[in-house]
Amino acid sequence: MGIFKKRSIASLGKKKSDMPEGLWNKCPSCGAIIDEITLKQRHRVCTKCDHHFTLTAPDRISMLLDVDSFEELDPTLESTDALNFKGYTDKVKGYQKKTGLKDAVLTGRGAVLEHPVTIGVMDFRFIGASMGSAVGEKLTRAIEIATAEKRAVIIVCSSGGARMHEGILSLMQMAKTSGALARHHEAQLPYISILTHPTTGGVTASFATLGDINIAEPGCMIGFAGPRVIKETTHQNLPPDFQTAEFLLDHGLIDMIVPRSMMRERIGELLDYMLPVGKTA
Amino acid sequence: MTATEPLEFEKPIVNLERQLADLRDRAADSDIDMSTEMKRIEDKLTKLKGEIYRNLSPWQRVQIARHTQRPYMLDYVEHTFDDFVELHGDRHIGEDEAMPGGFVRLEGHRVMVVGHQKGRDTKENLRRNFGSAHPEGYRKALRLMKMAEKFNLPIITLIDTPGAYPGIEAEERNIAEAIAFNLREMMMLRVPIIAVVLGEGGSGGALGIGIGDRILMMENAYYSVISPEGCAAILWKDRKYAPESASALKLSAEDLKKMEVIDEVIPEPMGGAHHDHITAAHNLKRTLIKHLHDLESIDRDALLEQRYQKFRKFGEFREKGRR
Numbered sequence: 001m002g003i004f005k006k007r008s009i010a011s012l013g014k015k016k017s018d019m020p021e022g023l024w025n026k027c028p029s030c031g032a033i034i035d036e037i038t039l040k041q042r043h044r045v046c047t048k049c050d051h052h053f054t055l056t057a058p059d060r061i062s063m064l065l066d067v068d069s070f071e072e073l074d075p076t077l078e079s080t081d082a083l084n085f086k087g088y089t090d091k092v093k094g095y096q097k098k099t100g101l102k103d104a105v106l107t108g109r110g111a112v113l114e115h116p117v118t119i120g121v122m123d124f125r126f127i128g129a130s131m132g133s134a135v136g137e138k139l140t141r142a143i144e145i146a147t148a149e150k151r152a153v154i155i156v157c158s159s160g161g162a163r164m165h166e167g168i169l170s171l172m173q174m175a176k177t178s179g180a181l182a183r184h185h186e187a188q189l190p191y192i193s194i195l196t197h198p199t200t201g202g203v204t205a206s207f208a209t210l211g212d213i214n215i216a217e218p219g220c221m222i223g224f225a226g227p228r229v230i231k232e233t234t235h236q237n238l239p240p241d242f243q244t245a246e247f248l249l250d251h252g253l254i255d256m257i258v259p260r261s262m263m264r265e266r267i268g269e270l271l272d273y274m275l276p277v278g279k280t281a
Numbered sequence: 282m283t284a285t286e287p288l289e290f291e292k293p294i295v296n297l298e299r300q301l302a303d304l305r306d307r308a309a310d311s312d313i314d315m316s317t318e319m320k321r322i323e324d325k326l327t328k329l330k331g332e333i334y335r336n337l338s339p340w341q342r343v344q345i346a347r348h349t350q351r352p353y354m355l356d357y358v359e360h361t362f363d364d365f366v367e368l369h370g371d372r373h374i375g376e377d378e379a380m381p382g383g384f385v386r387l388e389g390h391r392v393m394v395v396g397h398q399k400g401r402d403t404k405e406n407l408r409r410n411f412g413s414a415h416p417e418g419y420r421k422a423l424r425l426m427k428m429a430e431k432f433n434l435p436i437i438t439l440i441d442t443p444g445a446y447p448g449i450e451a452e453e454r455n456i457a458e459a460i461a462f463n464l465r466e467m468m469m470l471r472v473p474i475i476a477v478v479l480g481e482g483g484s485g486g487a488l489g490i491g492i493g494d495r496i497l498m499m500e501n502a503y504y505s506v507i508s509p510e511g512c513a514a515i516l517w518k519d520r521k522y523a524p525e526s527a528s529a530l531k532l533s534a535e536d537l538k539k540m541e542v543i544d545e546v547i548p549e550p551m552g553g554a555h556h557d558h559i560t561a562a563h564n565l566k567r568t569l570i571k572h573l574h575d576l577e578s579i580d581r582d583a584l585l586e587q588r589y590q591k592f593r594k595f596g597e598f599r600e601k602g603r604r
């Protein structure tokens with residue numbers, strides 16, 4: 001069924017409408033015109049075709065966590081320019097100003113239907129939610145706190161991959177976060193990874209695919225290598241729904257696809273099975 | 282001196298070597314004393330080699346790391362180790378010849394070795410897939426490493442890959458998860474692990490067998506989050522800026538040692554390991570034995586804690602105050 005059209009990553013950063021800002025939104029999938037208030041009430045899911053618009057990290061947190069349960073961790077932590085990489089400092093500053101975020105992830109303690117969690121939510125607006133030292137460090141601390149306090153870990157993934165401007169240090173964040181998850185796993189605590197549009201590269205090849213449960217939002221693109229690279233390397237035509245959530249479900253790579261409107265309830269239901277009985281936040 | 286294909290920056294050396302050889306031939310055929318002239322060119326050659334090889338740019342090292350005459354994983358297996366018993370397959374979908382592995386001996390030590398293997402020609406590369414492993418390669422590697430843990434054998438991983446294979450089947454069989462799972466599991470293996478970047482340390486494909494108690498690099502190897510060409514294409518919109526990217530990414534063994542990402546740089550023969558496989562293999566052997574000896578004396582709980590902290594500390598960031 002072609003309900004969920006594949007979305008391109010390139011279209012994400014661009015403004016798609018020439019309508020007055022903040023009032024009307026055009027669905028990039030079906031073209032429906034939706035007013036901002038309705039779209040917001042529906043957690044930015046199209047009224048007509050159920051296309052899932054990109055969510056910001058703060059919106060995602062208020063959607064998933066119990067009211068007033070979020071307690072942010074490491075709010076001032078930011079990457080430095082370790083490699084002295086051309087233009088990187090200005091780039092980070094620019095995105096900080098544009099998004100109001102320090103880097104591409106928000107982390108904190110919280111509760112989902114009264115289950116104690118630490119949560120990390122990536123924000124694609126910030127340099128394509130690429131993973132550098134700040135993202136790696138914040139997620140690692142959040143996971144370590146979960147291990148120490150016997151909490152579940154929830155990470156909402158979306159990423160263009162590793163942050164090139166931090167060179168090998170960005171690659172090593174894959175190892176660091178996976179190491180923290182190894183200890184959390186050993187402590188027999190649950191980790192739910194939520195894959196959203198798009199999740200690629202080094203993030204897919206580390207914490208994003210390590211969930212006890214891996215859940216995807218409908219229609220999102222998930223992969224290791226980009227479709228262009230695969231096409232250039234293999235000279236093969238890619239299957240029509242290649243690297244979509246639906247394709248991954250068909251191939252046995254994820255546990256389930258859950259629409260945004262049901263995500264919080266689903267997480268709660270899963271944690272009911274996975275956390276020791278009688279533990280509440 | 283060598284039969285290897287010279288790299289672009291080596292051409293002045295090759296020219297001088299040719300001159301010297303000509304002179305030697307002529308000296309042999311005549312009675313004229315050319316020893317002064319020969320001495321002069323020899324001195325010049327030594328000086329030139331020193332100048333070129335001691336000041337290799339990161340991009341020149343990348344070219345050496347990719348040299349088709351460079352010793353590959355199985356060359357090191359032959360010259361550094363003894364009694365290789367190769368083990369095949371991931372037990373699920375197939376055998377990945379881009380990632381050989383098996384038992385080897387290193388002096389008194391019994392060891393499990395896994396690594397990436399490239400091919401030297403088209404035929405070999407069809408088998409070895411240019412050293413780009415599929416998910417089954419990473420899963421075979423983990424199977425062998427878990428076996429090593431069971432029999433209490435230390436693990437040595439030999440990294441030499443442009444990257445994990447970007448293909449349809451690789452994605453269908455979850456290449457990302459295969460790498461991620463190795464990262465998590467290797468962190469907890471209760472035997473010493475030494476990872477060595479032999480040539481190309483291409484991103485996630487390299488890291489997928491790269492968790493260890495020691496990370497070593499051959500002198501001309503590189504280790505990077507993205508290829509210099511890939512970085513140039515994104516940042517400068519043109520692959521021809523790969524040399525600039527190679528410098529900016531700080532991917533050379535020397536830079537990574539300075540950044541304390543790796544533990545030791547293993548010296549290569551003058552001009553690169555492709556000039557002398559045996560010496561390169563012996564240098565690797567000497568270094569491995571030293572580190573293996575150190576690691577085997579560490580209590581296993583302490584070893585795992587050290588391994589965790591080794592990767593835990595990577596990253597550069599700042600924050601106001603502290604938790």
